[in-house]
Amino acid sequence: MDIRVTLAATGPVPESLLALIPAPISTTVDETAYGQRINLYARHDDPAALRQALRAVAGNVAVGVLTRPLAAQPARLLLLDVDSTLTTTEAVDLLAEHAGAGERVAEITERAMRGELDFAESLRERVATLKGLSVTVFSDVGPRMTLSPGAEDLIRAAKAAGAKVGITSGGFTQLVGPLARILGLDFCNANRLETETVGGVERLTGRVVGDIVDRQQKARDLLRFAHEHKVDAELTVAVGDGANDLDMFDAAGLSVAYCAKPAAAASADVSIPFPRLDAVAAFAFNA
Numbered sequence: 485m486d487i488r489v490t491l492a493a494t495g496p497v498p499e500s501l502l503a504l505i506p507a508p509i510s511t512t513v514d515e516t517a518y519g520q521r522i523n524l525y526a527r528h529d530d531p532a533a534l535r536q537a538l539r540a541v542a543g544n545v546a547v548g549v550l551t552r553p554l555a556a557q558p559a560r561l562l563l564l565d566v567d568s569t570l571t572t573t574e575a576v577d578l579l580a581e582h583a584g585a586g587e588r589v590a591e592i593t594e595r596a597m598r599g600e601l602d603f604a605e606s607l608r609e610r611v612a613t614l615k616g617l618s619v620t621v622f623s624d625v626g627p628r629m630t631l632s633p634g635a636e637d638l639i640r641a642a643k644a645a646g647a648k649v650g651i652t653s654g655g656f657t658q659l660v661g662p663l664a665r666i667l668g669l670d671f672c673n674a675n676r677l678e679t680e681t682v683g684g685v686e687r688l689t690g691r692v693v694g695d696i697v698d699r700q701q702k703a704r705d706l707l708r709f710a711h712e713h714k715v716d717a718e719l720t721v722a723v724g725d726g727a728n729d730l731d732m733f734d735a736a737g738l739s740v741a742y743c744a745k746p747a748a749a750a751s752a753d754v755s756i757p758f759p760r761l762d763a764v765a766a767f768a769f770n771a
């Protein structure tokens with residue numbers, strides 16, 4: 485079958501890696517803002533085996549072995565995780581620092597992302613530490629959410645390709661909602677922190693209201709977002725870094741692990757080991 489092998493790297497791609505791709509029909513090499521992107525078009529009977537062979541020796545190079553339809557056309561929908569993917573920060577950690585529970589919460593977050601704790605349960609535990617915080621915490625913490633390097637370039641490339649862009653987050657609507665508006669995104673889902681007014685001050689209750697955005701919900705978000713825009717699942721790309729992204733990886737046409745925990749990196753179609761989110765565009769949009 486026809487395949488496109490895409491390699492994205494911050495430095496030169498080793499010849500030994502290129503030599504593993506048998507008889508490419510054509511090759512293009514492009515300079516990018518982060519380094520270089522190489523596309524090799526070929527025919528191959530076993531793309532999964534080729535992908536495995538390439539990734540085994542890829543080192544710091546991101547490798548994708550794409551089959552149709554994405555081998556030949558750009559993705560039409562991009563859904564991103566937020567904490568440690570779209571942003572370098574973890575929202576709950578930023579909020580917990582404000583509550584003076586930073587260390588304890590960072591430890592729970594880390595264990596949850598490694599898949600050692602049930603996400604929903606760990607979320608409830610972490611959110612409980614936020615009880616009593618004034619909602620002014622959102623305006624204090626919002627500016628401390630830092631976009632990953634290349635994030636805006638990736639969104640620009642997606643829009644230039646005519647794709648819809650959204651976020652699904654185990655973080656909080658009160659923080660990622662404004663971020664989605666600033667970035668002009670087409671979809672946003674996250675957990676909503678419950679608030680109550682006590683003595684004239686609106687404060688967090690330490691609880692989440694509504695459905696928790698866990699790994700199953702993230703997969704449902706991908707399908708709902710795709711359905712809303714009449715996009716075939718094969719033409720969707722999901723990007724994330726943690727265990728709670730694994731179900732949306734399965735649901736997407738292409739899954740991209742970004743500076744990911746080992747479990748997420750191993751199960752994604754593409755793993756980007758270097759901190760440049762715009763490298764996703766090489767695989768999703770050939771850009």
Ligand SMILES: [Mg+2]
Pocket residue numbers: 565566567568569724725726
């Ligand atoms: Mg994450």
